[in-house]
Amino acid sequence: NAGVTQTPKFRILKIGQSMTLQCTQDMNHNYMYWYRQDPGMGLKLIYYSVGAGITDKGEVPNGYNVSRSTTEDFPLRLELAAPSQTSVYFCASRSDRGRSTGELFFGEGSRLTVL
Amino acid sequence: GESVGLHLPTLSVQEGDNSIINCAYSNSASDYFIWYKQESGKGPQFIIDIRSNMDKRQGQRVTVLLNKTVKHLSLQIAATQPGDSAVYFCAENKGGFQKLVFGTGTRLLVSP
Numbered sequence: 031n032a033g034v035t036q037t038p039k040f041r042i043l044k045i046g047q048s049m050t051l052q053c054t055q056d057m058n059h060n061y062m063y064w065y066r067q068d069p070g071m072g073l074k075l076i077y078y079s080v081g082a083g084i085t086d087k088g089e090v091p092n093g094y095n096v097s098r099s100t101t102e103d104f105p106l107r108l109e110l111a112a113p114s115q116t117s118v119y120f121c122a123s124r125s126d127r128g129r130s131t132g133e134l135f136f137g138e139g140s141r142l143t144v145l
Numbered sequence: 146g147e148s149v150g151l152h153l154p155t156l157s158v159q160e161g162d163n164s165i166i167n168c169a170y171s172n173s174a175s176d177y178f179i180w181y182k183q184e185s186g187k188g189p190q191f192i193i194d195i196r197s198n199m200d201k202r203q204g205q206r207v208t209v210l211l212n213k214t215v216k217h218l219s220l221q222i223a224a225t226q227p228g229d230s231a232v233y234f235c236a237e238n239k240g241g242f243q244k245l246v247f248g249t250g251t252r253l254l255v256s257p
Contacts, residue, residue: 034188072234072247073189088244120188132179132238132245136188 032056036121036137043144051106051140053121060123062104063088063134064096067115073120074097079104080126111144116143157254164225166251167233168218173228179245180209185233188189192220192233222253232257 043049048139054136060081065073065088075088079090093115095107103139104123118141121135158164170178178196181189195209195218196200202209208221218235232252236245 068247072246072249075244078244112208122188131194132192132236133179133191134189134245136187138186 034123034137035136036119036140038090038140039138040104040141041143041144045111045113045144047111048107048109049142051119051121051142052104053104053133053137054102054120055104055123056102057135058101059123059124059125059135060101061126061143062098063124064094064104064106065122066090066115066137069121075106076106081095091142093130100116108142110140111117113144115143116142154249155252157256158225160225160227160255160257162225163169164220164222164229164253164255166220166222166233166235167211168220168248170216170218170235170237172237172246173213173216177209177238177239178209179236179238180207181234181236181247183250185231190232197251225253225255227255227257229253237256 033100037052063078067073074090076094077096079085082101085096118139120136120139122136124134179194180192182192183189193204193209196209200211206223210219232250234247234250236247238245
């Protein structure tokens with residue numbers, strides 16, 4: 031059981047380039063999230079999904095897109111990368127079965143630098 | 146808008162001491178609170194949670210206290226160990242767990 035796996039762990043982009051951060055989980059969780067964490071700051075929610083085929087915007091969605099074609103995968107797409115998107119990105123998942131809690135299972139993060 | 150914040154950005158303690166990490170919240174409608182630990186280079190990890198109908202909850206070496214009167218949340222770590230060194234985040238939610246609001250974090254440094 032690998033939990034939440036993110037790739038790549040590190041990436042440098044030039045301004046205007048596009049890329050996709052991959053996230054997959056093997057816990058059969060319906061809920062998945064993408065957060066960004068700027069230095070010395072807390073986590074800001076970008077997008078989330080409550081199940082395959084359903085996504086919704088979080089607090090800071092501009093400049094990003096997501097899709098959820100399967101329960102396992104929740105990729106985050108950056109179009110026309112900007113320096114303001116330099117950050118560490120975390121994918122997380124949560125179960126909606128059993129005791130209802132807010133416990134999120136996080137991946138190890140993807141550090142993105144836009145130059 | 147309403148937000149979750151922390152009083153102290155860095156807390157330094159000696160190994161074996163008890164640590165108390167504080168968090169203030171301003172959304173009186175929040176009904177669920179959670180603490181996460183983030184070690185360097187890793188994703189946050191769940192520690193303990195508490196619902197607004199409780200004022201205290203205990204886990205292994207950790208206790209969370211909730212004071213709704215003053216909108217204050219604290220995490221107590223007993224017999225702090227070097228492995229407890231990390232950044233600790235509190236988060237709040239107003240129903241549904243869809244959009245946890247995270248605070249900025251407190252760094253805990255444990256000296257041997």
